Amino acid sequence: MRPAEASVDMLSGRLPASDEPRWHEPPPLPRPFLHQAGDDLAPGPQISVIHFQPYPFCSTAFHEHGIALPATIARSVPKRQAEYFFGRLAARAALARLDIADAQIGIGASRQPLWPAGVVGSISHGGGYAAALALPAQQHEAAGIDIEAVVGAEMGEALLSTAISLPELSVLRQINSASTLEFLMTVVFSAKESFFKAAFPTVGYYFDFSAVTLSAFDEVRRSLTFCINQSLSPRLHASARFSVQYDLLDAHTVITHCGWRGWV
Structure with a gap:
């Protein structure tokens, strides 16, 4: 190597520009957007949503x-780290809409999110x-x-053995729907998960999918009705319905999504 090509500038002690490490800013985060639940006749809450790629992800984020x-x-x-990170990032955006900044959403003993005082969330x-x-907890329970x-079909079979009963399957098969049975079962499974998350702070323990039963599925209003089978x-x-x-x-x-201002 000729002296002019030496890898270190003897006067400055710096690498030549072409050899210097290139430090890059972390890629910008995807921006949250608001999903307006419900419809024009019965608008629901606004949910903060982030569309993200789980890979690549570095915990330094x-x-x-x-x-x-x-x-x-x-x-x-x-x-899992990416899912947790972007979930908390969405929670930060949701809290900002309540004028709450810099709050940390902890994780409870049952892996439930721990919200600031005066807030209910999911x-x-x-x-x-x-x-x-x-x-705000003052307005929502x-x-x-x-x-x-x-x-898919294979997972649909798994739902039938764990989350969806035969009477519920009968309700779904009676719907005159252009949607696949797998889609309808996914909605029922997700609806039960939403109810569990809403009820857990009050109930305080895990309960089975059999604790509630689907009684009606309204595709026009995109609404499901369930009956509670046991006292939670x-x-x-x-016998209460939600x-x-x-x-x-x-x-x-x-x-x-599921929630209530007061149980009726």
Whole structure:
């Protein structure tokens, strides 16, 4: 190598420009967008949604963007870390709509999100989306959301053995629908997940899918009606009914939401 091509400038001690390490800013984060639940006749809550790619993901994003990284998540695979990170990022956007800034959404003993005092909310992720809903506790008693990618035939069989009963399957088969049975089952499964998330802060324990039963599926209003089969709490008593709304984030991804201001 000729002296002029030496790898270090002896006067400055710096590498030549062509050899200097190139430091890049982290790629910009996808921006949250608002999903307006419900319809024009019965508008529902606005849900903060982020469409993200789980790969590549580096856990340094937590520090770079001021989101706490629990030890259990730090030990998990990058895909799980990405889901948790973007879920909390969506929660930050949802809280900002309530004029709450810089709040950390912790994780409880049952992996439930821990919201700031005075807030009820829910977080979900699936199908490359993360979403969060935050509402003032003075006006809302409970909130639950869920995102699910529409299942295929094999997963549909699994739902029939775990989450959807034969009477519920009968309800779905009676619907004059252009949608596939797998799509309808995905909606029911997601709706039950939304109810679980809304009810868990009151109930305080895990309960089976059999605790509630689908009684009606309205494709026009995108609404499902369920009946509670067992007493989950004094407020969520057996024979009580509740509704869950659903929508589509894209042709293959369902989002559902459930909540109440006061149990009726």
